[in-house]
Amino acid sequence: xxxxxxxGKITMIITAGIVCxxxxxxxxxxxxxxxxxxxxxxxxxxxxxxxxxxxNWKTRYDEVNQQYEDxxxxxxxxxxxKESNEExxxxxxxxxxxxxxxLGKTDVEGQGIIITINETNNEEVEDITADDLLVIxxxxxxxxxxxISINDQRIINMSDIVYIDAASVxxxxxxxxxxxxxxxxxxxxxxxxxxLIGNGGAVDEMKKKGQDVTIEKENRVTIYKYNGxxxxxxxx
Amino acid sequence: xxxxKVVAIVLGIMCFALTAGIxxxxxxxxxxxxxxxxxxxxxxxxxxxxxxxxRYDNKxxxxxxxxxELEKERESATQNxxxxxxxxxxxxxxxxIIGLTEVTGPGVIVTLGDSKKDASSSLDPSMLLxxxxxxxxxxxxxxxxxxxxISINDQRIIPTTGIIxxxxxxxxxxxxxxxxxxxxxxxxxxQLAALxxxxxxxxxxxxxxxxVKLEKSNNxxxxxxxxxxxxxxxxxxx
Numbered sequence: 138x139x140x141x142x143x144x145g146k147i148t149m150i151i152t153a154g155i156v157c158x159x160x161x162x163x164x165x166x167x168x169x170x171x172x173x174x175x176x177x178x179x180x181x182x183x184x185x186x187x188x189x190x191x192x193n194w195k196t197r198y199d200e201v202n203q204q205y206e207d208x209x210x211x212x213x214x215x216x217x218x219k220e221s222n223e224e225x226x227x228x229x230x231x232x233x234x235x236x237x238x239x240l241g242k243t244d245v246e247g248q249g250i251i252i253t254i255n256e257t258n259n260e261e262v263e264d265i266t267a268d269d270l271l272v273i274x275x276x277x278x279x280x281x282x283x284x285i286s287i288n289d290q291r292i293i294n295m296s297d298i299v300y301i302d303a304a305s306v307x308x309x310x311x312x313x314x315x316x317x318x319x320x321x322x323x324x325x326x327x328x329x330x331x332x333l334i335g336n337g338g339a340v341d342e343m344k345k346k347g348q349d350v351t352i353e354k355e356n357r358v359t360i361y362k363y364n365g366x367x368x369x370x371x372x373x
Numbered sequence: 374x375x376x377x378k379v380v381a382i383v384l385g386i387m388c389f390a391l392t393a394g395i396x397x398x399x400x401x402x403x404x405x406x407x408x409x410x411x412x413x414x415x416x417x418x419x420x421x422x423x424x425x426x427x428r429y430d431n432k433x434x435x436x437x438x439x440x441x442e443l444e445k446e447r448e449s450a451t452q453n454x455x456x457x458x459x460x461x462x463x464x465x466x467x468x469x470i471i472g473l474t475e476v477t478g479p480g481v482i483v484t485l486g487d488s489k490k491d492a493s494s495s496l497d498p499s500m501l502l503x504x505x506x507x508x509x510x511x512x513x514x515x516x517x518x519x520x521x522x523i524s525i526n527d528q529r530i531i532p533t534t535g536i537i538x539x540x541x542x543x544x545x546x547x548x549x550x551x552x553x554x555x556x557x558x559x560x561x562x563x564q565l566a567a568l569x570x571x572x573x574x575x576x577x578x579x580x581x582x583x584x585v586k587l588e589k590s591n592n593x594x595x596x597x598x599x600x601x602x603x604x605x606x607x608x609x610x611x
Contacts, residue, residue: 149380153384156388157387157391160388160391160392160395161391163395164391164394164395164398167395167398167399168398182419183415184412184414184415184418187415187418187419187422188418190422191418191421191422191425193547194422194425194426194429195425197429197547197600198425198428198429198432200600200601200603201429201432201433201436201599201600201601202432203601203603204436204601204603205432205435205436205439208436208439208440208443209439211443212439212442212443212446215443215446215447215450216446218450219449219450222454222457225450225451225454225457226456226457226460229447229451229457229460229461229464230460232464233460233463233464233467234609235602235604236463236464236467236468236471237467237609238604238607238609239467239471239531239532239602240467240470240471240532241532243609243610243611244609244610244611245607245608245609245610246607246608246610247606247607247608248606249606268506268510271509271510271513272506272509275505275509275535275536275537276535277535278533278534278535279535279536279537280535281533282533283533283604283605283606283607284607292532293532294470294471294472294530294531294532295470295516295520295521296516297513297514297516297517298513299513299514299517323606323607324606324607325605325606359610360607367470369466369469369470369521370521370561371478371479371480371521371559371560371561372469372476372477372478372521372522372559372595373476373477373478
């Protein structure tokens with residue numbers, strides 16, 4: 138009687154062992170598949186993501202198509218005006234105008250917003266950091282800002298926003314800037330504003346920390362050009 | 374007898390837990406893997422996205438051919454006038470800086486990968502991932518160290534590029550990229566390598582066990598920006 142029970146127990150343990158083993162095996166396999174699934178690939182997207190993705194590609198296609206047509210037109214114009222240096226010069230000037238604007242070498246104006254950040258006297262509120270400014274500038278770019286400046290330092294492609302520990306100052310383009318910070322941005326003013334003040338927006342987050350930030354929408358914001366020299370030494 | 378009951382109950386619970394685990398897994402896989410999904414509308418949308426992506430890619434190729442032709446036309450139109458040649462030089466130089474042409478030069482390649490640490494061993498697993506603010510800070514430090522051109526997973530950083538993260542992917546120039554992030558920068562390699570200094574942002578990321586690698590190179594190629602730059606709101610004033 139005693140022996141028989143032992144035998145039954147052993148069978149049970151072995152069976153349980155096998156079942157557990159199989160289950161664990163299946164789980165590992167599943168885990169692997171989940172890990173391998175690439176979330177950036179459209180094969181793995183759901184319906185709502187796909188709709189956004191489609192809209193995104195449509196806009197991008199339209200943009201690149203527009204650019205293509207502009208380029209083809211420019212080629213035609215150069216071809217047609219080959220004989221006249223004056224005409225060629227005018228064509229080049231209009232190309233240069235857009236490039237200079239991108240580089241930040243011209244003063245620009247247009248509708249946009251002005252963000253003012255004041256230091257508070259409240260000891261409990263964190264100081265404004267270079268990272269706060271960096272996050273705002275990034276958010277403005279995401280919202281389609283075409284030109285940005287902080288305390289009249291134009292943000293160009295090579296601009297940095299850093300905190301210098303030793304001097305405890307924030308530097309933009311290597312120039313020190315002091316509070317109150319005034320960030321100007323040109324673009325769709327409604328869109329720029331709403332992307333900052335919406336829940337989780339950069340300005341919303343700062344206000345939650347108790348910082349003193351205000352946004353004004355303006356029909357005409359003037360942003361000054363970058364006043365340094367833009368030079369490159371290493372890239373070809 | 375009672376012992377047997379306990380064993381049976383324990384086994385029952387174990388089997389139940391494992392089965393539940395498997396069910397969750399199967400559902401996740403169903404959600405992420407299209408080969409299992411048969412949603413007609415979804416597949417249609419997917420095909421449409423692919424079609425537009427292809428059209429876009431083709432247009433980009435056409436555009437870059439047209440741009441090469443434009444450059445040639447410009448050159449031939451300016452060849453017998455030194456003033457015009459000067460302007461042509463300015464255009465080429467400007468396009469390099471704003472990211473509209475491919476550039477090469479010495480520099481560094483910084484790679485940021487999610488931590489290999491087991492997520493369950495950390496109090497806050499999101500700390501083990503690379504976030505948009507991390508990439509943003511590294512880019513800012515590179516600019517501070519004098520980088521002249523930067524790309525992230527071959528997406529060129531232009532003056533209007535913003536970086537945003539959604540889930541574990543980062544959106545750059547409207548293009549989605551996932552970890553590991555390969556950040557290329559052209560500039561003086563020794564100066565750019567100063568990013569690795571103690572107390573710098575890379576050191577901080579290493580403290581969070583993020584995989585960080587910095588390599589110097591004498592020959593880095595950074596592709597051009599493939600999208601379009603146009604201004605709707607900003608106007609130049611003289």
